[in-house]
Amino acid sequence: MFSRHTGRRGRLFGAAALTMAAGLVLAGCAGGETETPGDNGAAPAPDNGGDSNFSITFLPKNLGNPYFDTSNAGGAEAIAEFGGSFQEVGPTEASPTSQVSFIQTAAQQGVDALVVSANDPAAICDALDEARSVDVKVVTFDSDTNAECRDLFINQAEAEGIARVQVEMIADQIGGEGQIAILSAAANATNQNAWIELMQEELAANWPDIELVDVVYGDDDDQTSFDRTAALLQTYPELKGIVSPTTVGIAAAARYIQTSQFQGQVAVTGLGTPNQMREYVEDGTVGAFALWNPADLGYLAAYAAKALVEGTITGAEGDTFDAGRLGSYTVGANGTVLLGDPFVFNADNIADFNF
Known part of the structure; x- marks a missing residue:
């Protein structure tokens, strides 16, 4: 499970992490199903000419989790850059089958891609297979499913x-x-x-x-x-x-x-x-x-989903795609893309980070 990350390597916790603070308005999720619109027309159009108009739904293990608040904010940032539509949905508890209904609903809605952090490697596979059968691209991040149930896995580190x-x-x-x-x-x-x-x-x-x-x-x-x-x-x-x-x-x-x-x-x-x-x-x-930087993890997952929907990549080993401010990435074995190495925080450096 190795992939080379080329281009500007954004070493985990660079200044990019600090851009995510505003994105944490995505949190605020206490009840059952929650949807948080991303680029729904209220925000200004992106300056980079992005006009993909892809609908991408993020499904974390559970809502109200600070880690996923940050990673999903990174996904929303990326989707806004390329002009897509962002949603965040999910259960309040991280049980093995709690994500199934959200996957089924997203497929029925005809979203272009699902970005999922799996609570269980196998429990959601049937639902993901159904979604993929209607051409929903599936990217897992943070926690993988069985490899045959998705198109790509965005791994935070080896x-x-x-x-x-x-x-x-x-x-x-x-x-x-x-x-x-x-x-x-x-x-x-x-x-x-x-x-x-x-x-x-x-x-x-x-x-x-x-x-x-x-x-x-x-x-x-x-x-x-x-x-x-x-x-x-x-x-x-x-x-x-x-x-x-x-x-x-x-x-x-x-x-x-x-x-x-x-x-x-x-x-x-x-x-x-x-x-x-x-x-x-x-x-x-x-x-x-x-x-690692969870904001960058979500950001990378969103760009991977975009590349799959566009057909730029299929998830095969050796495929390459652009990931915005993070640079270029290459798909490794088993459809895995590696963000980078873990970073150690201590009293000497923690004041330098805000996420």
Whole structure:
């Protein structure tokens, strides 16, 4: 799963990330189905001559999630640039089948493309196959389906790199020894499970003095993740660190540690966004965490969808397409496009980022 990214490489968190703040008006989603118009005629026409008039629907794992608020805002930015129509729909809870009805509705509406972060690799495949049978292009991002169910997968970074950086961060923060636990999202989340398996391999190969005592699931829900953190600390009194490869989980774990007797005693790291993690880094609750730029991930996914709808690419290995301000990308094996490498945030650099 490799693809070369050529052109202006927009190294994850450049100035482009800062352009997304205005896009966060897309959030505001609490109820069941939500649609957020993008370029629906109210906004000025793009200056770059974009006149694609494609309808592209973003379907995240769940609404009200800061990570997906940011990634979907990136998609809206790209779609506005090339003159398409943007919608955001989705469930309020990230359960395996909760996305099915939204896929079916989008296909019935005749959208040109769906951009989906899958809650389960197989549970939505039948619905996606039905959509593709009526010529809806399907791009997955962040969390993939089975490869045969989509046209392209926009991968935030290579799974090995994501796993390795999280292990290295926790190892550094606990001095390379002691008990750790993993606080994941949903038990069926494709990306989470791939990273956890690789983290286990990395620990076994290179960190023999670190013991992974448990993997628990917060279902990408703040309160559930908070409660799972409390339970871990009660169950494992010798626990020295928690790794949470989910933006909801890491913030909930940090919030629990911040106001408990464990602050300064139990390390928390994983994947988060600068704005949600800033206070925990600044007060020393969290020493470091990592992520890619979710705004760029959504932006890239939108341009990939455009290229598929236009017929510029088919999703075959070696296809190339333009991704606006991010430059040119090449499709790798298994219809995968790679955004870039993870970036580590800490007290020295977190003030430079705002998303």
